[in-house]
Amino acid sequence: MSKKESRQQVYTLLVEVGRNAGDGLPAEATGAALMCYASGVDEAEAVRETVAILKQADLAPLDVSGYGTLDERLAEGHDISDDEKTLMARALEENSVIVAQMTPFFDETNEQH
Secondary structure, three states, rough: OOOOOOOOOOOEEEEEEEEEOOOOOOOOEEEEEEEEEEOOOHHHHHHHHHHHHHHHHHHEHHHHHHEEEHHHHHHOOOOHHEEEEEEEHHHHHHHOOEEEEEEEEHHHHHHHO
């Protein structure tokens, strides 16, 4: 039983959320995009865990786009900052989901031009 190596990897996910009571988004926002780093044995598990945690936080996940693991992103030529790599390492170490960035969406049709 010397197989102690973890199969966990960290996946970069972009999650679109809609509005939900108590979600903490600005009152005028129509939703938001969340950049998340989530650990999982595969991307499907990382997505399931992320959606479950966001629902617990009163957010309303609508869509999830996966961008792969660190190695996959580097192979595709993505420029990944040291800060991102640090957050990914933390997600792996803590077996957690980290929301690295939240960008609210606003309905531009209501704005005055």
